[in-house]
Amino acid sequence: RVSSAGPRKVSEVTKIRLAVAGAGGRGYASAEAVTNDPDVEIVADAEPNQIARERFVADFGVPAEGVFHTWEEMSEVPKLADAMIIAILDRQHRDATVKFADLKYDILLEKPLAPTEAECDDIEAAVQANGVRLTVCHVLRYTPYTVALKELIAAGEIGDIVNIEHREPSGHARFAR
Numbered sequence: 001r002v003s004s005a006g007p008r009k010v011s012e013v014t015k016i017r018l019a020v021a022g023a024g025g026r027g028y029a030s031a032e033a034v035t036n037d038p039d040v041e042i043v044a045d046a047e048p049n050q051i052a053r054e055r056f057v058a059d060f061g062v063p064a065e066g067v068f069h070t071w072e073e074m075s076e077v078p079k080l081a082d083a084m085i086i087a088i089l090d091r092q093h094r095d096a097t098v099k100f101a102d103l104k105y106d107i108l109l110e111k112p113l114a115p116t117e118a119e120c121d122d123i124e125a126a127v128q129a130n131g132v133r134l135t136v137c138h139v140l141r142y143t144p145y146t147v148a149l150k151e152l153i154a155a156g157e158i159g160d161i162v163n164i165e166h167r168e169p170s171g172h173a174r175f176a177r
Helices: 025-034 050-060 071-075 090-102 117-130 144-154 172-176
Strands: 016-021 040-046 083-086 106-110 134-137
Touching: 016 025, 016 071, 025 050, 025 083, 025 106, 040 050, 040 071, 071 090, 083 090, 090 106, 090 117
Parallel strands: 016 040, 016 083, 083 106, 106 134
Antiparallel strands: none
């Protein structure tokens, strides 16, 4: 384990405490993936949808004092966790990421970073100013078809790659929500 204070000895390892803003599909999947590690626990969640929030809290054992209706509510209390997963609406990414960076959370941010270049610049400035880590999560690189394509390319099965244009197949259903 590595903390902002540097490497810790194995005997000093404690659970990594995570807070999650957004308990929808991506927030839930990220929480599910990280809690496969017994050294990780979810200690807070912010989700406006009551059904999603209640499911998330029950499935991940989030304590009552760590349950919030919005990310804004969560950001108004002292730092709750070591790191934050932000999986909320794209248009909220800048404000939430800047606020949680100001609170000194390391952040895993669901893609996209932000809808505009100016908002991306604001996020970068907040992360730099606060000395926190920011990682943008792009889960498509782990899908079976992407892994298979990478293996074919590495094996030379496709030939010389001159250019790649990767597009996510999305139809009307993606934008209906």
